[in-house]
Amino acid sequence: MSTGGDLNSYDLNRKPVDIRTHMAAPVIFHITDKALALAKRIADFSPGAEVWKFESSLVAALWAKRRAFVFIMATGIVVRTIAPLLKDKKTDPAVIVLDEKAHHVISLVGGHLGGANELAREIASRLGTEPVITTASDVNNLPSIDLWAKNNGLVIETWDTLPRVAARLMNEESLRVYSESDIALPVEFALEKDPRHADILITKKQRVEICGSCVKDQLYLRPRNLVVGIGCNSDTEASEIEDVVRTVLLEHNLSFLAIHLLATIDIKAAEPGVLEFAAKYGFPLRSFPARQLNAVRGIKKSEAVFQATGANAVAEPAALLASGSINPLVPKQKSGNVTVAVALEESEGNQPETGRQSGRLFVVGIGPGSSEHITPRARRVIEKSDIIVGYDTYLDLIPDLIAGKEIFSTGMTKEIDRCRKAVELALIGKKVSVISGGDPGIYAMAGLVFETLRSEALKFQTSGLPHSRASELQGSALSPSELSVEIVPGISALNAAASRLGAPLMHDFASISLSDRLTPWELIEKRLHAAASAGFVIVLYNPKSKGRVEHFSRAVEIIGKYRKSETPVGIVKGAMRAGEQVTISDLSGVLDHDIDMQTTVIFGNSKTFVWNGRMITPRGYESKL
Numbered sequence: 085m086s087t088g089g090d091l092n093s094y095d096l097n098r099k100p101v102d103i104r105t106h107m108a109a110p111v112i113f114h115i116t117d118k119a120l121a122l123a124k125r126i127a128d129f130s131p132g133a134e135v136w137k138f139e140s141s142l143v144a145a146l147w148a149k150r151r152a153f154v155f156i157m158a159t160g161i162v163v164r165t166i167a168p169l170l171k172d173k174k175t176d177p178a179v180i181v182l183d184e185k186a187h188h189v190i191s192l193v194g195g196h197l198g199g200a201n202e203l204a205r206e207i208a209s210r211l212g213t214e215p216v217i218t219t220a221s222d223v224n225n226l227p228s229i230d231l232w233a234k235n236n237g238l239v240i241e242t243w244d245t246l247p248r249v250a251a252r253l254m255n256e257e258s259l260r261v262y263s264e265s266d267i268a269l270p271v272e273f274a275l276e277k278d279p280r281h282a283d284i285l286i287t288k289k290q291r292v293e294i295c296g297s298c299v300k301d302q303l304y305l306r307p308r309n310l311v312v313g314i315g316c317n318s319d320t321e322a323s324e325i326e327d328v329v330r331t332v333l334l335e336h337n338l339s340f341l342a343i344h345l346l347a348t349i350d351i352k353a354a355e356p357g358v359l360e361f362a363a364k365y366g367f368p369l370r371s372f373p374a375r376q377l378n379a380v381r382g383i384k385k386s387e388a389v390f391q392a393t394g395a396n397a398v399a400e401p402a403a404l405l406a407s408g409s410i411n412p413l414v415p416k417q418k419s420g421n422v423t424v425a426v427a428l429e430e431s432e433g434n435q436p437e438t439g440r441q442s443g444r445l446f447v448v449g450i451g452p453g454s455s456e457h458i459t460p461r462a463r464r465v466i467e468k469s470d471i472i473v474g475y476d477t478y479l480d481l482i483p484d485l486i487a488g489k490e491i492f493s494t495g496m497t498k499e500i501d502r503c504r505k506a507v508e509l510a511l512i513g514k515k516v517s518v519i520s521g522g523d524p525g526i527y528a529m530a531g532l533v534f535e536t537l538r539s540e541a542l543k544f545q546t547s548g549l550p551h552s553r554a555s556e557l558q559g560s561a562l563s564p565s566e567l568s569v570e571i572v573p574g575i576s577a578l579n580a581a582a583s584r585l586g587a588p589l590m591h592d593f594a595s596i597s598l599s600d601r602l603t604p605w606e607l608i609e610k611r612l613h614a615a616a617s618a619g620f621v622i623v624l625y626n627p628k629s630k631g632r633v634e635h636f637s638r639a640v641e642i643i644g645k646y647r648k649s650e651t652p653v654g655i656v657k658g659a660m661r662a663g664e665q666v667t668i669s670d671l672s673g674v675l676d677h678d679i680d681m682q683t684t685v686i687f688g689n690s691k692t693f694v695w696n697g698r699m700i701t702p703r704g705y706e707s708k709l
């Protein structure tokens with residue numbers, strides 16, 4: 085869409101990327117022509133936006149189908165139109181009102197959970213004006229409890245007490261929180277050990293304390309960490325399944341709202357009652373083949389279940405497998421046509437140091453080198469692992485994280501050994517992290533881990549025996565194809581280098597490794613020609629090592645056949661590490677610079693320019709600026 089002419093100009097310098105992509109696409113209504121021009125401007129920076137001439141019947145028709153509405157007209161019209169449509173803050177969409185000169189961007193409804201405050205701020209920032217936000221927490225610069233709960237995956241149970249607890253936060257500027265989960269708290273929230281004295285309780289337990297001396301109006305928030313294993317006879321009604329699940333949870337003082345997912349045997353994954361129950365509450369459903377269920381140790385065999393399904397048992401092993409935990413929270417309970425077992429999700433820290441059931445394999449990216457650029461998930465997974473496997477140079481970057489752990493490290497060319505070892509250890513029940521620099525799925529270990537697992541699985545199938553001597557010793561019956569594997573992404577060198585250089589990857593780019601250890605050099609040259617001739621920005625990994633100094637100059641020569649000599653080239657050595665070096669050169673000068681194996685080089689496309697010491701590839705906004 086084109087921009088309207090007479091209004092304030094975009095402020096693209098402040099926010100150079102389409103950061104609204106994570107918000108709902110708004111429906112924008114206008115009445116006058118002036119409002120239409122503004123509507124088009126907003127639509128221009130709002131991916132997926134629709135612009136409509138205002139009609140109240142159209143608003144009503146779209147109300148339940150869209151998550152964000154922007155009205156460019158008098159507030160009175162909007163209030164009268166949406167009044168009969170409003171339900172509650174849990175489900176209402178974001179509603180924004182602007183005057184047609186864009187003096188005010190009002191967050192009218194759905195400020196927190198609807199995302200209206202965020203959307204109003206974003207639109208106002210793009211238009212260079214101020215948002216009008218009236219929610220008390222924002223005005224007082226205090227956290228919004230509902231938004232914080234939502235962002236941390238917590239389900240609000242006691243909506244009726246929320247306004248009172250929120251008012252307490254406004255008045256006292258602090259709250260006491262009792263939490264059984266590892267959740268980061270805003271500074272205004274203090275951890276409270278005694279649940280009776282807490283304003284907010286984060287717990288899977290239905291009630292923590294039966295007491296007369298509790299704080300009044302406690303707010304219960306539910307972490308979604310329960311996995312419910314379900315077995316049932318064919319054609320069991322969804323309502324019966326739900327009744328049994330509810331009863332079992334209640335009898336064990338567990339909250340229904342804490343359910344994260346359902347687990348069952350593969351042949352029940354299409355059972356109408358199970359599907360209907362899962363769909364009713366939006367619970368994900370995971371299913372496992374009988375062989376995998378039977379590999380779970382310590383489960384009592386039920387002859388009837390075995391006859392019907394080939395599995396010794398269903399509900400309990402399914403819950404354990406899906407949760408990754410060793411012991412059930414609630415062992416198998418049978419009632420009528422349904423069996424139910426409950427387990428706590430593994431990330432909640434209920435795994436013992438060494439699993440006797442199944443291990444886990446994490447392939448973890450630790451980013452380019454500084455501790456700040458390691459994701460919280462990577463950190464957590466490493467901290468929880470028994471064994472760390474990796475190349476010394478990467479392990480040296482994270483001494484604090486791996487202190488006191490069993491380490492299996494080898495030099496660079498021993499990837500295959502490292503991988504086999506990691507798989508072997510995970511199959512005997514250890515939690516193993518294989519560490520890669522940057523992202524584990526980019527020129528790193530993730531692919532090799534899967535290739536190793538695949539070839540071990542093949543051996544397992546053909547021999548019918550556990551894959552390795554180690555697992556034979558342990559008597560493990562787990563096939564490599566059943567091992568739980570999580571790839572934990574990291575910031576890759578291309579992200580790190582690009583951020584240091586400016587914004588060189590704003591348009592299509594190709595990444596090429598110059599290492600010919602596993603790829604024939606002829607193929608690398610072919611790809612260099614293809615990428616350079618097709619106009620891609622080109623990222624070179626592994627540009628140079630002692631053994632192959634001439635490869636980089638050959639690459640520069642090839643790219644030079646298609647690009648002008650003044651094409652910007654960014655050189656980043658040791659990004660986010662001590663001694664980092666960032667240089668912007670061009671095609672004619674790049675060979676004068678020191679390039680080694682810690683370096684990533686980015687070659688611009690025909691539009692890439694250098695401004696103010698930054699290398700920038702335009703996305704195409706210039707015509708709009």
Ligand code: SAH
Binds near residue numbers: 453522526575576657
């Ligand atoms: N998995 C890694 C890439 C491994 S290949 C990742 O996603 O980043 C190794 C190559 O990555 C190096 O030769 C270098 O080209 C690049 N590289 C890795 N870390 C880097 C850093 N901190 N700064 C610049 N380049 C880096």
